[in-house]
Amino acid sequence: MNDKFLQNLDSWAFYGFGYAMGQHFHIKYVVIYGLSTSLASFENVMVPHLPRCIGRIHLYSDMWKYFDAGLYKFLVKHIYIPIVKLTSLKLLASMATFGFVYIWHGTATYILIWCILNYIGIVLEQTCSPLLSVKKSEGIKFFLDWPRRMRCFFGAVLLAVSAISNFYFFGGKNIGDLFFRRLFADNLPNTIILLFILYCGAQVSTELCPVHARKCDNNPIKMKY
Secondary structure, eight states, X not given: OOHHHHHTSOHHHHHHHHHHHHHHHHHHHXXXXXXXXXXXXXXXXXXXXXXXXXXXXXXXXXXXXXXXXHHHHHHIIIIIHHHHHHHOOHXXXXXHHHHHHHHHHOOOHHHHHHHHHHHHHHHHHHHHHHHHOOOOOSSOHHHHTHHHHHXXXXXXXXHHHHHHHHHHHHHOXXXXXXXXXXXXXXXXXXXXXXXXXXXXXXXXXXXXXXXXXXXXXXXXXXXXO
């Protein structure tokens, strides 16, 4: 990629390019996985569901859970759960899991940054989720909806960092650095508009989450031989 060309883009063309990178990566995986799952279906093999569209995911945990379901199941079953059973330390188990991901994808600097940002995002998400979860009780609906609004606002901030971490993975260290600098150096109105767009995306993702969950329950990850 031409770093100088990207630097000369205005903010919205720049952010749009980042979104296009994500969609390109998603479509590539859908085609690759779709071909392999189609071939497997000829042999009556049940396989993990296809990657979920990244435009409808705003949480780190959901991205790992639903984009590459096969890898997620392997990581949870063979690394995360055994370490939790052995030590009861979830932070250590998560760190070991992302350590494996780092080695699996190649020990390049941009892969390390991607893994570290994902690890921090997962920890923040799991730490703050209980604080933002308030059970609904009797009262005015407007106030009862505020916990969801707060979760989506928090999710929008995490989504911005999640996107940048993925840009490191898609384009390498230089591209990821460009997005980090642009995000923190951009003018305040652009940043506010960007966060509002991400907030709207988090609301859509939250609304569609039950629908996706039912579909995944109807298509369990199971292999038959």
